[in-house]
Amino acid sequence: HYGTPRNPYGRELGLEASGRIPGGSSSGAAVSVSDGMAHVAIGSDTGGSVRIPAAFCGLVGFKPTARRVPLTGTLPLSTTLDSIGPIAKTVDLCAQADAVLAGEPNALLPVAFNVHGLRLLAPSTMVLDGMDATVATIYERTLSLLAAAGARIVEASLPLLNDLQAIGARGGFSAPEAYAWHRDLLARRGDDYDPRVRSRIEKAATLTAVDYIEALSLRAAFVDAMTAALAPYDAMIMPTVPIVAPLFTEVESDEDYTRLNLMALRNPSIVNLADGCALTLPCHRPGEPPVGVSLVGAPMQDRRILAIGRALEPLLRNA
Secondary structure (H helix, E strand, O other): OOOOOOHHHHHHOOOOOOOOOOOOOOOOHHHHHOOOOHHHHHHEEEOOOHHHHHHHOEEEEEEEOOOOOOOOOOOOOOOOOOEEEEEEOOOHHHHHHHHHHHOOOOOOOOOOOOOOEEEEEOOOOOOOOOHHHHHHHHHHHHHEEEHOOEEEEEEEEEEHHHHHHHHHHHHOOOHHHHHHHHHHHHHHHHOOOOOHHHHHHHHHHHHHHHHHHHHHHHHHHHHHHHHHOOOOOOOEEEOOOOOOOOEEEHOOHHHHHHHHHHHHHHHHHHHHHHHOOEEEEEEOOOOOOOEEEEEEEEEOOHHHHHHHHHHHHHHHHOO
């Protein structure tokens, strides 16, 4: 084990001696693609672990609808939220890998979309809270660019996103489902676990069956509500992560790590809880810190979201 790799952005430009984090948990997958060791890498995505490193490293990352891709051979974190998706430098490579992972014989995307006339919901509720100045500038520039190309950007509140707090208040899914899998190992070899990972899992020890069942019920209602909210649009658009990749020195203390980790997970985890699919695309210019913008679709709209992403990709790359 050689530790967490440094983000190519700071490393390549010789910036910040400590380097920036690559994002996780699929950090090695993202860096292997950025550094040319692989054309495509796969990662698990329970709350953003494909899309966060893709966004932080300036790559394309895709989270499929969970049930499309078998989890055979994977170590579960959350049996409710886990999904497996690809990271690559282009949408086409992600689309081809997604078809293979899903066991679909046809890797071709649906008919090409035209940016002109695309209906994109840009929610203002929660997903923009706490954005740093760099992400805010690049995201607003991206929306303006898409609007100038003829996309219909509908900026509106989406109050149902506030319902996610109720699921979290009942313990969510990752902690209790991970605790069910790791409980015996923690009792025997708890000291072998990373302390930060162990503490997050063991928080579930005090949760009750009622908490878990209520969380399942709230999640089912949220899936239905989000699916209905997305129906009038081709996709929802939002910053993949509201912050740029932090420096390693900025996550040394447990307090700072927890704060920044929760901030990074906040937007991507919406999609897992909505049982949806999402594609993150790089939208920064050369020399700027990597920033990703996400296209979000309802359950089983995966190939449609990839096709929309392919239409937007050249526009964003040439901005």
